Amino acid sequence: MSDSTSILRDQVAQAAGRSSPLRIVGGNSKHFYGNPQPCEYETLKTGIHSGVMDYAPEELMLRVRAGTPLAEVKSLLGQEGQMLGFEPPDFGGNATMGGVVAAGLSGPRRPSAGSVRDFVLGITLLTGDATVLSFGGQVMKNVAGYDVSRLMTGAMGTLGVILDISLKVLPRPGEELTWCRRADAAADESLLGQLRRNGLGLSATATVGDRFYVRASAEADVEGDVVDGALWDRLANQQLSAFEGGNLWRISVPRTAPTFMEQAAVVEWEGALRWLLDPAEDPRQTFAGAGVSGHATLFRSDEGDRDDRFHPLDPLVGQIHRRLKQQFDPVGIFNPGRVNWYSNAN
Amino acid sequence: MDQPFDDDAALIDVYSPADGAREIQMTPDKAAFVKALHSLCGDNMITDSARLAVYETDGLTAKRRLPWIVVKPGTIAEVQAIVKLCHTHSVPIVARGAGTGLSGGAMPHDEGVLLSLARFNRVLSVDEAGMTARVEPGVTNLGITAAVQHLGLYYAPDPSSQIACTIGGNVAENSGGVHCLKYGLTVHNVAALKVVSPEGDIYDLGSEALDAAGLDLLALMHGSEGMLGIVVEVTVRLLARPPSVCVALAAFADVASAAKAVGDIIASGILPAGLEMMDQLAIRAAEAFVHAGYPEEAGALLLCELDGTPTDLKRLAVRMEALLRDSGSTGVTIAWDEAERARLWQGRKAAFPAVGRISPDYYCMDGTIPRRALPDVLNEIGALSTAFGLRVANVFHAGDGNLHPLILYDANKTDELQRAEAFGGRILELCIERGGTITGEHGVGAEKIDQMCIQFTDDERTVFFGVKACFDPTGILNPGKAIPTLSRCAEFGAMHVHRGQEPHPELERF
Numbered sequence: 001m002s003d004s005t006s007i008l009r010d011q012v013a014q015a016a017g018r019s020s021p022l023r024i025v026g027g028n029s030k031h032f033y034g035n036p037q038p039c040e041y042e043t044l045k046t047g048i049h050s051g052v053m054d055y056a057p058e059e060l061m062l063r064v065r066a067g068t069p070l071a072e073v074k075s076l077l078g079q080e081g082q083m084l085g086f087e088p089p090d091f092g093g094n095a096t097m098g099g100v101v102a103a104g105l106s107g108p109r110r111p112s113a114g115s116v117r118d119f120v121l122g123i124t125l126l127t128g129d130a131t132v133l134s135f136g137g138q139v140m141k142n143v144a145g146y147d148v149s150r151l152m153t154g155a156m157g158t159l160g161v162i163l164d165i166s167l168k169v170l171p172r173p174g175e176e177l178t179w180c181r182r183a184d185a186a187a188d189e190s191l192l193g194q195l196r197r198n199g200l201g202l203s204a205t206a207t208v209g210d211r212f213y214v215r216a217s218a219e220a221d222v223e224g225d226v227v228d229g230a231l232w233d234r235l236a237n238q239q240l241s242a243f244e245g246g247n248l249w250r251i252s253v254p255r256t257a258p259t260f261m262e263q264a265a266v267v268e269w270e271g272a273l274r275w276l277l278d279p280a281e282d283p284r285q286t287f288a289g290a291g292v293s294g295h296a297t298l299f300r301s302d303e304g305d306r307d308d309r310f311h312p313l314d315p316l317v318g319q320i321h322r323r324l325k326q327q328f329d330p331v332g333i334f335n336p337g338r339v340n341w342y343s344n345a346n
Numbered sequence: 347m348d349q350p351f352d353d354d355a356a357l358i359d360v361y362s363p364a365d366g367a368r369e370i371q372m373t374p375d376k377a378a379f380v381k382a383l384h385s386l387c388g389d390n391m392i393t394d395s396a397r398l399a400v401y402e403t404d405g406l407t408a409k410r411r412l413p414w415i416v417v418k419p420g421t422i423a424e425v426q427a428i429v430k431l432c433h434t435h436s437v438p439i440v441a442r443g444a445g446t447g448l449s450g451g452a453m454p455h456d457e458g459v460l461l462s463l464a465r466f467n468r469v470l471s472v473d474e475a476g477m478t479a480r481v482e483p484g485v486t487n488l489g490i491t492a493a494v495q496h497l498g499l500y501y502a503p504d505p506s507s508q509i510a511c512t513i514g515g516n517v518a519e520n521s522g523g524v525h526c527l528k529y530g531l532t533v534h535n536v537a538a539l540k541v542v543s544p545e546g547d548i549y550d551l552g553s554e555a556l557d558a559a560g561l562d563l564l565a566l567m568h569g570s571e572g573m574l575g576i577v578v579e580v581t582v583r584l585l586a587r588p589p590s591v592c593v594a595l596a597a598f599a600d601v602a603s604a605a606k607a608v609g610d611i612i613a614s615g616i617l618p619a620g621l622e623m624m625d626q627l628a629i630r631a632a633e634a635f636v637h638a639g640y641p642e643e644a645g646a647l648l649l650c651e652l653d654g655t656p657t658d659l660k661r662l663a664v665r666m667e668a669l670l671r672d673s674g675s676t677g678v679t680i681a682w683d684e685a686e687r688a689r690l691w692q693g694r695k696a697a698f699p700a701v702g703r704i705s706p707d708y709y710c711m712d713g714t715i716p717r718r719a720l721p722d723v724l725n726e727i728g729a730l731s732t733a734f735g736l737r738v739a740n741v742f743h744a745g746d747g748n749l750h751p752l753i754l755y756d757a758n759k760t761d762e763l764q765r766a767e768a769f770g771g772r773i774l775e776l777c778i779e780r781g782g783t784i785t786g787e788h789g790v791g792a793e794k795i796d797q798m799c800i801q802f803t804d805d806e807r808t809v810f811f812g813v814k815a816c817f818d819p820t821g822i823l824n825p826g827k828a829i830p831t832l833s834r835c836a837e838f839g840a841m842h843v844h845r846g847q848e849p850h851p852e853l854e855r856f
């Protein structure tokens with residue numbers, strides 16, 4: 001529980017002075033995600049900068065330092081009957097809040113409640129020239145200046161070191177149940193439609209092999225067996241055997257698109273998130289076709305040296321990315337190479 | 347970059363309809379530009395001052411300025427061609443939707459082109475199963491819901507201006523409404539944008555998928571006030587209509603006890619679909635205007651909407667009624683049927699025009715504060731109202747802590763506009779002092795430029811300029827708005843004391 005801003009600032013200033021790269025690490029729980037980085041990079045550890053700065057349950061607002069463990073935040077919110085609406089995965093339990101926001105990965109509740117960036121209210125940032133800047137704030141609505149805090153969400157630490165984060169939190173919903181039944185695309189889709197229309201608190205879905213799982217308000221009368229809701233945690237953290245393989249691709253598509261629906265090992269998010277194991281071809285080729293929207297990421301790979309794991313960007317969008325990188329991290333010290341958005345190939 | 351807003355006095359009443367044709371210094375380059383623009387736009391180009399006058403102001407009517415030229419393209423290709431031409435000739439471009447913005451965001455540039463998106467008013471497609479709609483930027487907010495309601499769907503963010511304001515303007519301001527406590531702002535309900543760059547090229551941000559590759563430029567575009575790109579298509583997410591809804595109307599003796607009830611409701615774990623407050627002046631104005639049946643003797647009213655399944659809602663309504671009474675409400679009415687709910691909401695939705703009836707002019711402010719500061723800040727606004735000698739009506743999004751003090755003034759009386767602006771500026775500074783922000787949903791525009799100097803440091807504002815340059819390197823999109831230059835802030839800082847301190851320099855003068 002301490003404020004280590006000055007230590008982190010000094011480390012960044014020195015690294016910038018020497019133009020030497022920094023690998024930003026919180027709990028290292030998502031080390032597998034993103035392109036591999038040379039091990040000689042110096043590590044900047046955000047774990048030393050931790051602690052809850054402000055938590056006001058009646059404001060639905062939480063402000064924490066980046067190194068605060070996700071587990072600590074979950075239990076704190078739980079005591080007040082609240083939660084992080086985006087149900088982030090913790091991949092092994094050491095995740096920190098800085099990493100949660102930097103990676104921008106949301107869990108099973110995402111389609112109904114929103115994604116990480118939807119809940120970010122403000123961020124304090126350490127930029128490449130070692131200045132500390134604040135964007136956004138602690139209030140629910142704020143349009144003063146550009147929304148830099150949401151820009152940092154999912155930026156994989158490539159634009160700066162997140163020092164602290166203010167988040168909107170949600171009250172826990174009333175009692176929810178999880179049902180399991182035999183997957184049947186048409187019947188499952190019509191069930192989702194019914195749950196939505198009747199306001200029955202649809203909050204997660206998954207198709208794993210021939211099983212379809214759905215979570216909704218206990219009031220819903222779903223045909224199927226009621227099963228343990230702990231499933232969703234195992235799903236978010238990819239602890240199900242269906243995720244085991246060499247190359248795991250994350251496919252994000254419009255929920256009703258046919259893209260890879262048949263081949264997917266696991267389907268989440270009411271259809272919008274599909275996981276593909278060891279496809280014969282790079283799935284990104286599929287998206288080159290006209291009218292196929294979405295993107296694919298090589299999420300985990302046993303080919304350690306794959307450095308093109310993220311989807312290529314449109315050339316114009318890629319140009320804006322390179323300029324933003326230059327703006328926030330002019331010397332290029334933050335997590336170089338972790339993502340492939342800034343290369344000229346884009 | 348030039349700073350057209352450095353001399354605010356010059357902005358007021360620069361145009362009088364009696365003026366003849368506008369005098370523009372015609373250089374050969376400008377003449378060539380006008381000729382080329384005319385060949386692109388034909389009849390959809392306006393240059394005569396009588397017709398230009400329609401565009402001289404947005405919803406912030408205190409700031410007016412005639413544009414040089416107005417164009418009204420009808421296709422994306424036309425927008426691209428116009429923007430490319432402006433880029434070549436370094437002519438500033440200000441995009442405009444319906445012109446309902448309340449911070450002067452769409453206020454024209456006197457040597458620039460005002461690009462009206464009004465003709466882009468078609469709903470392009472609706473994907474019922476995917477629950478999205480693809481629309482042109484000039485479609486009105488309510489027009490989207492109108493196009494999908496037969497499917498049991500709707501578009502959630504509902505600014506009070508929803509019959510008029512456009513989705514393009516909503517994106518540019520990240521607009522909210524009375525239902526954003528539960529359903530979010532524009533940024534939470536938009537899936538994708540098609541954007542024309544200041545060079546006239548086109549790119550897509552987002553898609554119907556739930557996330558996109560790369561940095562979240564889609565979020566960054568929201569609230570960017572037409573300064574990063576021209577939005578030419580918007581894909582919105584739709585929601586299913588909730589099966590049942592009820593609205594509680596609770597009367598309180600004063601704003602402080604109503605504000606306390608707001609905190610109590612949220613702390614109890616109930617997340618209302620909407621939670622709005624009105625003070626006595628607003629209640630009386632609304633009642634006189636629409637006869638919604640509000641108790642006129644009440645010091646404050648809360649309107650609290652709940653939605654959910656019928657069973658769930660019955661239970662919640664009982665809990666909420668008890669909560670409201672425990673927090674000191676002097677009377678609670680709950681409306682279940684649609685007509686009755688609409689009647690209760692009508693007073694709130696008509697509050698701005700209602701206040702417009704009791705005063706020649708009003709100035710709408712838009713700060714957000716942490717909810718816990720509500721009682722204090724409302725009391726201080728009351729004290730400032732006395733000090734400045736101007737009445738103020740409060741009607742606002744209490745659940746979000748988003749204040750909308752309406753300062754009543756008469757522009758025809760010497761000094762009153764300046765006094766109203768000074769009072770407004772003081773309210774915004776109060777919001778910053780209490781940990782809030784100078785704008786919750788109306789944007790900075792041409793209006794809150796000075797307060798940006800207080801909310802952000804020089805380094806932070808430098809980053810904003812940097813971000814702008816990543817999208818618009820030559821700075822032709824809506825120049826001079828939203829972000830003050832360092833020199834402007836230095837000048838402003840000489841007159842005001844910064845962050846944390848509590849000066850009341852204006853007060854001595856009144």
Ligand SMILES: Cc1cc2nc3c(=O)[nH]c(=O)nc-3n(C[C@H](O)[C@H](O)[C@H](O)COP(=O)(O)OP(=O)(O)OC[C@H]3O[C@@H](n4cnc5c(N)ncnc54)[C@H](O)[C@@H]3O)c2cc1C
Pocket residue numbers: 404405440441442443444445446447448450451452463483504505506507510511512513514515516517518519520521522523524571572573575576577578698699787788824
């Ligand atoms: C009576 C009244 C009530 C209101 N209530 C609310 C409310 O409850 N909540 C709320 O949030 N706001 C409210 N507003 C403010 C206003 O309606 C919103 O800001 C609205 O989003 C503006 O939309 P518009 O189409 O009128 O935009 P305009 O005023 O025309 O433009 C606003 C800004 O958007 C830019 N812009 C417009 N279209 C585009 C485009 N296609 N691409 C890029 N930039 C563009 C303009 O350059 C300008 O900076 C209210 C206003 C009035 C008059």
